[in-house]
Amino acid sequence: MLRVELRDRIAVLTLDRPRQLNAVGSETVERLTRALGELRDNDDVRALVVAGAGRAFSAGADLGEIESFTSPGQFRAFVGRLTEAYALLEDFPKPSVAAVHGFAFGGGLELALACDLRVAERGTRLGLPEMKLGVLPGAGGTQRLPRLLPTAVAKQMILTGDPLDATRAWELGLVNELAEPGGALAAAEELAARLAAGAPLALAAGKRLVDHGLGMDLDAAIAYERETVTVLFSTEDRAEGLKAFRERRPGEFRGV
Structure with a gap:
């Protein structure tokens, strides 16, 4: 669900459900919360990289789990846990870099938005498609995205559900660095190493x-x-x- 590796002062947190396109469910959220708690006071860790295994960063929240909910209360509790985990990442005292490839949709993009910086491979798509399912992003998407993009662009993404290409996201400042296909993780680790060298x-x-x-x-x-x-x-x-x-x-x- 979530793999944690330590590499020379950098902790790499990898969503590891490639068959499910790294959909974020309750177990992933629990492991992310636990990992952030353990790494927070680890003096050997100076920076984080958040990545996804397989052909995409993350397809978003686990729709299979969401479809099993029988009441709004269950959904509210799930969204609450997800929001709390992303807030822990955003407030983490060490800088974080998302290594995005393939696509980052819904809760997957919200995870990347909770990181300090984002590296994306050319051709990657980033979007909040919840409107097309009759709902809206619920883990910070409607609030973090307009703080990183021009308001009109963020509104268009949220209200249409249409994604941005990584190159356009870079031009607008949502993505900090572009990488060639297959190179997002290496580029994110290089950026994280520069951060980790700081005081x-x-x-x-x-x-x-x-x-x-x-x-x-x-x-x-x-x-x-x-x-x-x-x-x-x-x-x-x-x-x-x-x-x-x-x-x-x-x-x-x-x-x-």
Whole structure:
């Protein structure tokens, strides 16, 4: 359901239901939640990559499981667990990169949206097709997508259910980097390695500043930034960063 591998300070979380096109069901959600909890305080992990096995990143939520629900309450509980897992990923203190290939639809795209950055292979399709099933995205899609795309583009995707091609998604800023077919995972790991080379405290603080600052007025956000960088000034990593710069070498950051 979910495979976790540690590769030189990077944790690679792979959706591993290729026959089901990596549809996200309750078991996958449970394993994702557990993995994020275990990795959160693992000092050997500096960045995450989220990927999918087989020919696609994810077809979305597990429709077979959803069709078995007999009441709106069961569906609400499922969506609640899914939303909570994606929120844990979004709030994870270490940066995350989605490696997207084939297609990422519905709950699969919502998973990628919960990551900090996205790498996609050329030809990949990204969409929220729920409207075509008479419903809407329920795990953050209607809220995260307009924060990453022009509002009119996000509305069109949500209200028509039509997907974007990866190249167009890159042009609009939804995708950070394009990879050639078959190269999304390697490109995502390379990007994650660049992130993992940074100072852990500064990485976590940078995520907080962007994510939380967007919900503040500008003056309050700048004050928040000032207080945050003042705290970072007193860290050993800041001293190491300056020393490494003067010695023209990469910094050896320890997260202290």
